[in-house]
Amino acid sequence: MNITLSKPSALKNSTSLQITGSKSETNRLLILQALYPNLSIENSSKSDDSKVLQQALKTTNGTVDVHHAGTAMRFLTAYFAASHGADVLITGSQRMQQRPIGILVDALRQLGAKISYVKEVGYPPLHIHGTELKNNKVTLKADVSSQFISALLLIAPSLPSGLELSLTGTITSRPYIEMTLSLLEQLGIPYHFAENKIVVRPISEIQEKTITVESDWSSASYFYSIVALSEHLKIRLRSYRTESLQGDSALVDLYKTVGVETTFHAEKNSIVLQKINTTLPETYTANLANTPDIAQTIAVTCFGLGIGCELKGLHTLKIKETDRLLALKIELEKLGGNVTITEESLLLAPSIKINKHIAIDTYNDHRMAMAFAPLAVRGPLQINHAEVVSKSFPTFWEAMEKVGLTVSR
Numbered sequence: 529m530n531i532t533l534s535k536p537s538a539l540k541n542s543t544s545l546q547i548t549g550s551k552s553e554t555n556r557l558l559i560l561q562a563l564y565p566n567l568s569i570e571n572s573s574k575s576d577d578s579k580v581l582q583q584a585l586k587t588t589n590g591t592v593d594v595h596h597a598g599t600a601m602r603f604l605t606a607y608f609a610a611s612h613g614a615d616v617l618i619t620g621s622q623r624m625q626q627r628p629i630g631i632l633v634d635a636l637r638q639l640g641a642k643i644s645y646v647k648e649v650g651y652p653p654l655h656i657h658g659t660e661l662k663n664n665k666v667t668l669k670a671d672v673s674s675q676f677i678s679a680l681l682l683i684a685p686s687l688p689s690g691l692e693l694s695l696t697g698t699i700t701s702r703p704y705i706e707m708t709l710s711l712l713e714q715l716g717i718p719y720h721f722a723e724n725k726i727v728v729r730p731i732s733e734i735q736e737k738t739i740t741v742e743s744d745w746s747s748a749s750y751f752y753s754i755v756a757l758s759e760h761l762k763i764r765l766r767s768y769r770t771e772s773l774q775g776d777s778a779l780v781d782l783y784k785t786v787g788v789e790t791t792f793h794a795e796k797n798s799i800v801l802q803k804i805n806t807t808l809p810e811t812y813t814a815n816l817a818n819t820p821d822i823a824q825t826i827a828v829t830c831f832g833l834g835i836g837c838e839l840k841g842l843h844t845l846k847i848k849e850t851d852r853l854l855a856l857k858i859e860l861e862k863l864g865g866n867v868t869i870t871e872e873s874l875l876l877a878p879s880i881k882i883n884k885h886i887a888i889d890t891y892n893d894h895r896m897a898m899a900f901a902p903l904a905v906r907g908p909l910q911i912n913h914a915e916v917v918s919k920s921f922p923t924f925w926e927a928m929e930k931v932g933l934t935v936s937r
């Protein structure tokens with residue numbers, strides 16, 4: 529499905545939207561619930577990725593296909609490896625078969641897991657024979673994906689001797705590791721994290737517990753972008769907290785520079801994003817190693833504002849749903865931008881020209897579709913394969929209509 533987006537004379541002011549629960553929190557809680565059935569989850573994510581993970585957790589034998597869901601692939605690999613008696617072939621989309629998993633497989637093997645590669649060494653698909661993981665000490669690289677570490681931490685309390693992780697290299701996407709540990713803590717599972725070592729004690733049962741998932745901050749980023757690109761606009765998003773487990777709540781600070789003010793309201797736990805007068809920098813600079821999922825949103829906001837941007841810490845972007853650095857460069861240049869990329873950075877030159885009626889390719893990446901959509905505030909554009917948004921935010925296009933954009937399918 530290709531769609532065209534445009535803006536009528538004015539967007540609707542003060543639209544209030546309920547955003548789906550955090551995909552990252554939900555995916556962690558689903559694994560924990562499979563291990564500790566006393567756990568109940570509220571405001572779960574409606575994303576395809578969470579649905580695929582929930583469905584996979586019902587399987588013990590046969591093939592599990594997680595499509596494009598990276599966290600599901602990594603978390604389930606650890607989960608099945610530790611599920612005594614499970615015999616599973618876990619696979620995913622063509623792209624998933626290019627996303628590395630060797631660091632996690634090696635770590636699980638150090639614990640005693642029985643995992644073999646079905647095609648290429650280091651990549652899915654994997655054949656997993658679940659077994660009791662008797663060892664409890666692992667050393668692994670922390671600079672490629674935090675998902676490998678979270679996957680191990682999620683099964684850690686269910687292992688007979690718990691787990692002691694030693695991390696090497698600079699820890700990337702760190703807030704996601706902290707989110708995993710905070711959720712363990714909320715279930716009464718003790719841990720210790722100091723320097724490069726994380727220790728989780730074993731625990732066989734938890735007390736009855738209900739956790740309400742906060743709404744998804746990465747999904748909120750597209751509304752920050754729309755507000756930044758508008759002259760006067762207010763949008764209310766529900767249900768958010770001042771104390772978030774999600775690293776992408778850094779949006780509150782990251783968008784101040786481009787004139788978006790965030791206020792928290794106890795009523796319906798909402799945030800209100802509002803455009804305020806501000807002097808824009810000539811070039812926006814940020815290191816996004818802790819918040820990789822909002823890099824595309826920020827790059828497109830800067831382009832729409834006509835300011836330059838210099839984003840660093842982007843080394844994980846090349847192994848996500850697509851090579852996001854390359855995809856950003858190609859699509860921003862179609863629109864008239866001038867972009868230089870390295871292995872870990874993106875440099876956009878300031879420019880006020882935006883080519884209109886361009887068709888944006890989305891590369892099976894939900895965040896390509898959603899990050900470019902706000903540019904419709906500045907002029908009409910087309911988004912190809914717009915259905916990709918369901919990976920994390922199935923009602924994204926309806927939300928765009930509610931804000932006042934014209935969405936033609």
Ligand SMILES: O=C(O)C1=C[C@@H](OP(=O)(O)O)[C@@H](O)[C@H](O)C1
Binds near residue numbers: 700
């Ligand atoms: O653990 C998680 O829920 C995630 C971790 C991050 O991945 P990396 O650690 O691979 O950067 C992030 O990009 C992804 O969308 C979700």
Ligand SMILES: C=C(OP(=O)(O)O)C(=O)O
Binds near residue numbers: 597821849895
């Ligand atoms: C990278 C992402 O997800 P995953 O790695 O779980 O596929 C994402 O949602 O941006």
